[in-house]
Amino acid sequence: MVTTVTSYTDSRNRAYSGQGFDGVVRVSYGSYYGTGVLLYDGLAVLTAAHLFANPISDGASVHFETTAGSQTLSASRVTVLPDYDPIQGNNDLALVWLSGSAPATANRYSLYRSSDEIGQTLTMVGYGLPGTGDSGTLNSYSGSPIRLKASNQFDADAATLKSTLGPAMGWTPTAGTQLVADFDNGSASRDALGRLINRVDTGLGQNEGMIAPGDSGGPAFIKGQVAGIASYIASLSRGNVHPDIDGVINSSFGEIGAWQRVSHYQQWIDQSLRAQYPNAPSKPEQVHKSVVEGNSGTTYGYFLLQFTGVRSDPNQSLSVDYATRDGSAKAGSDYLAVSGTLVLYPGENQAVIPVEIVGDTIPEPDETFYLDVTNPVGGSFGAGVVKLTAMRTIVNDDGGTLV
Numbered sequence: 054m055v056t057t058v059t060s061y062t063d064s065r066n067r068a069y070s071g072q073g074f075d076g077v078v079r080v081s082y083g084s085y086y087g088t089g090v091l092l093y094d095g096l097a098v099l100t101a102a103h104l105f106a107n108p109i110s111d112g113a114s115v116h117f118e119t120t121a122g123s124q125t126l127s128a129s130r131v132t133v134l135p136d137y138d139p140i141q142g143n144n145d146l147a148l149v150w151l152s153g154s155a156p157a158t159a160n161r162y163s164l165y166r167s168s169d170e171i172g173q174t175l176t177m178v179g180y181g182l183p184g185t186g187d188s189g190t191l192n193s194y195s196g197s198p199i200r201l202k203a204s205n206q207f208d209a210d211a212a213t214l215k216s217t218l219g220p221a222m223g224w225t226p227t228a229g230t231q232l233v234a235d236f237d238n239g240s241a242s243r244d245a246l247g248r249l250i251n252r253v254d255t256g257l258g259q260n261e262g263m264i265a266p267g268d269s270g271g272p273a274f275i276k277g278q279v280a281g282i283a284s285y286i287a288s289l290s291r292g293n294v295h296p297d298i299d300g301v302i303n304s305s306f307g308e309i310g311a312w313q314r315v316s317h318y319q320q321w322i323d324q325s326l327r328a329q330y331p332n333a334p335s336k337p338e339q340v341h342k343s344v345v346e347g348n349s350g351t352t353y354g355y356f357l358l359q360f361t362g363v364r365s366d367p368n369q370s371l372s373v374d375y376a377t378r379d380g381s382a383k384a385g386s387d388y389l390a391v392s393g394t395l396v397l398y399p400g401e402n403q404a405v406i407p408v409e410i411v412g413d414t415i416p417e418p419d420e421t422f423y424l425d426v427t428n429p430v431g432g433s434f435g436a437g438v439v440k441l442t443a444m445r446t447i448v449n450d451d452g453g454t455l456v
């Protein structure tokens with residue numbers, strides 16, 4: 054992905070394995086590919102809807118590059134966001150469901166849930182064509198796709214751009230659903246959003262970058278959480294204002310990129326994932342407090358959070374923060390640590406928090422870990438209670454323990 058200020062061979066632009074980007078994957082479909090990002094359940098890859106033909110046939114696959122090497126998993130299914138509109142670039146999101154567990158070495162990411170993205174620095178990561186801001190995408194590149202990264206700043210809502218440009222922008226983003234950033238080289242003349250809508254900012258120097266073909270569906274992270282999904286680029290003008298350095302749509306300096314805004318779509322994403330957890334409990338009596346370890350891949354242990362109060366407003370969302378904590382089981386080798394915010398949307402009074410248990414064939418004692426739940430928003434845990442904790446036991450299934 055990613056057209057950068059300096060050459061793609063510059064190590065500052067590489068997203069090497071082991072640097073926290075091993076959950077950014079290549080998504081292949083037919084003869085095309087894009088980028089995607091592994092979500093917090095270890096089973097779903099969030100990407101762009103426009104990678105897929107309509108109707109979707111089988112055959113999507115997901116390629117991982119992690120510290121354990123390369124691995125390709127087939128997708129069991131693809132779910133496109135309802136109301137995806139390719140003409141206006143709206144609702145351009147899809148979920149790709151893996152046919153088996155993702156490599157335990159692949160990072161899982163949580164969603165950026167606050168709507169304060171504008172003005173914040175983002176890190177984009179993807180497998181698209183390399184290139185530079187001066188000359189745009191390197192169309193002659195014929196090597197293997199490389200995972201690159203760059204930074205930028207979310208400058209505006211795409212609908213703000215439309216309201217200023219009017220017919221000079223040929224599509225109509227829905228307000229609040231797309232975020233835009235421009236590719237700056239430090240000069241006022243190439244500051245596209247500065248010149249077009251007076252969002253003056255001349256960029257992040259050599260860290261600045263822009264999405265390119267093949268980056269579609271790739272994540273834009275804020276503070277390590279998925280805030281945007283790469284959707285399209287544009288070369289925009291207004292009157293005699295032409296910020297694009299070469300007047301060609303090629304991810305060069307002076308162009309803009311747009312990302313679908315994950316905070317706006319979090320309910321669809323969360324609820325789609327919850328509906329797909331394998332063998333998840335729906336009642337307290339179905340919760341297994343012991344989970345058999347398994348011998349390979351990951352299996353799921355579940356925690357079930359229930360809200361037993363009454364909402365003052367039925368349209369209110371409730372939330373808690375959660376995080377796993379080691380007991381005798383250690384994060385990374387025995388289970389995969391998770392932390393984040395769980396939202397109970399209107400109409401929901403319970404939800405499951407999945408934790409992946411790492412399978413192996415090594416005899417070891419039964420081991421335990423914890424989930425702590427804190428910071429209830431919109432409800433409470435009861436008078437004086439600030440934290441709820443539950444324990445799970447990973448049951449060894451490899452025999453031969455010595456106690």
Ligand SMILES: [Ca+2]
Pocket residue numbers: 205206234235236237254255256257261
């Ligand atoms: Ca910029």
Ligand SMILES: [Ca+2]
Pocket residue numbers: 235236237244245246247252253254255256
């Ligand atoms: Ca700018």
Ligand SMILES: [Ca+2]
Pocket residue numbers: 189288297298299300301302303304305306308
């Ligand atoms: Ca250009």
Ligand SMILES: [Ca+2]
Pocket residue numbers: 346347348349412413414415449450451
């Ligand atoms: Ca085992």
